[in-house]
Amino acid sequence: MSVNERIILAKRPQGMPDESDFAFEEQPLPVPQAGEVLVRTVYLSVDPYMRGRMSDAKSYAKPYEVGQVIAGGAVGQVMESTDPTYREGDFVTGSWGWQRFAAVSTGTLRKVNPDLAPVSTALGVLGMTGLTAYFGLLDIGQPQAGETVVVSGGAGAVGMIVGQIAKIKGARVVGIAGSDEKTTYLTEELGFDAAINYRTDDLKAALVEACPEGVDVYFDNVGGDVSDQVLRLINKNARIPICGQIALYNLEKPDTGPRIQSLLLTNTALMKGFLVGDYASRYNEGLHELAEWLRDGKIKHAENVIDGFDKTLEAFLGLFTGENLGKQLVKVSEEQK
Template sequence: MHETNRRYVLAKRPEGVPDKETFELEETEIPDLETGQVLVQTVYLSVDPYMRDRMRAGESYAEPWDVGDPMQAAVVGRVVDSENGQWNEGDYVTGELDWAEYTVTGGSALHPVDPDLAPLSTYLGVLGMPGRTAYFGLLEEGKPTPGDTVVVSGAAGAVGSTVVQIASIAGCRVVGFAGSDTKIEYLEEIGADAAINYKQTDDYRAALDDAAPEGVDVYFDNVGGPISDAVFTKLNTDARIAVCGQIAHYNEEGVVTGPRKLPQILPTRATISGFIVSDYAPRFEQATQRLGNWVAAGDITYRETITEGLENAPDAFLGLFEGENIGKQLVQVTDE
């Protein structure tokens, strides 16, 4: 048993794009457990774009961190000590825990995972929050029907790549936006009918004319910005827009303006829905089961970008805003 623990705290609130000075790696003692508590050793932790909003002082759908607070993430780990009858040493669990080697937590914050059923890492990716976000965001908010054209921004990420594959399973024409030739190749491998490298495209509207000649029925928006401005001009009547993320704007300090979108909404009678995956919490098991069946059958594949070492977690997080990852970005803190 380690007597000390390394964990990241929020060192300061960033202005614009975060940098290394945003994070502080501190060493603390591991306290003795109280009744009901569990000590979890982190195996993998997730870094996700929404964490940028938690660095702000203002309100968001995710509670902001105070300066000096331990940063938190979805974690898969093993129980190494327990004063809680629900959990035993050696159990593998997932939960919202610290960016740390170890976290002391109450047992109610944890959920079991089965390493014999699927790799541990998938419980933070295709079988975890990103997979469920794709599942409910597309099927419940986007409501695709066979023959629809579905456009996905951020299509090579953990959420977007799963959306691409579910849309393909649903019998749709799928168009994905991504930021490198390698990612474009990946989208073609997983079933996208067309893929647009936004970093090599000057005119997104013209690219969509080629990729989606019959217009857009469903837009799964992970990004916002100029890509969304272009997609909105191509919406068909009764189109559905599921707003999952806006990574293009997360580091902006002011309110960004661009082409006004409402003129496109009026004649198309399009529906825009923002959603938070936690709204579907009562149905998480349904999504995980169905996603697991698709993965087992080979209908959905996944990729992961894994950064080794807790000390490199800030680099993994900052890389999200440069589009460095393909699929789910994880940090491996200790061996499985």
């Protein structure tokens, strides 16, 4: 317990990342300074957006530095505290990233109540993932009862929550995902009205069939050809929150396709890129409502937990091969009562 282990960016990936882009390194256990706590990581999060931060291209988040630890969402327990408002054993969430231990300023932490829901939900439905779905769908997408909402990456962490919130709002919900296991999960377990496997179905025909009244909201997590097909079906005054473009993150060539401006014009449609951080002042509102829905069973949270810090890269790389169903987490240590 006197050694920390962490994963750093060894070099910037070209195209699809692989394990050689990262390095595990050992360091002495950090010592918390004034205003900091020492945390032991219980769960860490791997997310598609992290791929963007591994490049140095202009993007919405600051690029990771080569040689530095990969920052990202994590849940842990306080081991030592210099701040009287945090006690040993408290569960906290923050963005200290891919390391077993960290000394973290308490100003960047939020406490997690283990009696309310499993602490891992702080990285999922009751964390950035849930808030991303909540604000993107409700603030930009604004689904109305009876409208049709299509969500790409429907079986991903954000997509699953988007679809469930859209159902709560009375919309017809169509998910697009990459395997029959996923599409079955969406319709059988999460109550989506239809789900389409873009890898095997004739996407165009399947979309037309699943959306007989067109598409009012398209929550886009993936981009690329899938989006081209959905956008051809948008209705007058459609809303299109752009949450992610996972199909493109590892492209090495410029991404080209049909220009979409004419579709937006003729349908007087709105498309908006967003980041959950744009809504930081409203997080409490979102978390409150998400927690109610979770408690009332209106939202199920699906997690895919890989056990062991040494499996972190495998979990991350699996995001791009479409293996995960729901939120992908790595369990790093046991919760201590």
